[in-house]
Amino acid sequence: MKSKKIKLLMVLLTIAALAVIFIAVIFPGIRDRESTVGTASLPAAASHAMGERRTYTFDQLAGMSTGYLLLVNYTHPTPAELTGNLVRAADRVAVSPVNPNVLILESALDALVEMFAYAASERNFMSFRVSEGFRTEERQRDLWDNAANQALVAYPGHSEHQMGLAADISYAGVNIGNSAQGSWLMANAYRFGFILRYPAHKTEITNVPFEPWHYRFVGQPHAFFMMRNDLVLEEYIQLLQREGALNINLVGIDYRIVHIPGGGYVEIPEGYVFTASLDNTGGVIVTMWRSS
């Protein structure tokens, strides 16, 4: 009897020791790895400072929209106005020689700079390039009119490139489909706030064939949530409309994401920072967060 009890005690102690090792060593390891990358993709610059509990109307939120979550597709045209500064990509990242003056929104470029630096340090992938960024509607029309395959070109007025939040990415001048670099990007882009916008298994939802090169900036924690739950932007916005709110904890930050329909309002609890983005379906999505 006694030796059985001792054995049981030993087993319990071993389990407890292993649990402590897991929590102390492995778990912080995961957290550190996650927190060292992608955190600068937090829209801190555009955020609104903490303070007391405040109420914001739909119109006030629309007025501060970052545009990061605007849905643009064949049924949702590109909004008329840009939501940030267009900057020259070549000043900070490698670009394709066929498009040396490519422009992109500054927030998306900040994230690309980080992502390419991480690819270089983690995998020695030094030659990612941006081949497309912002396009005017005129340029989109030209591409459409002259496309060999119009399925791969968005109808003018319906391209994410017209928002400046999409980047077509190549590697050393080569299409990244089926390459190690393409796979790396697919697995890691979310860390920097990007999503693969047209995955192969979602073509019925996006109505666009697989485009391994086309990445869309949405920011955090949206990119993280979409990646983990295998959602494209159409599905994510539908989910938010249906659920009204989502809570996400990511690298020690508590996020609360709230969908506000037209005419609605939101209350920001004390101690939270927030940003807002119109969704181009009549709602505005508020992202609020605080350290947990």
Ligand SMILES: [Zn+2]
């Ligand atoms: Zn594209």
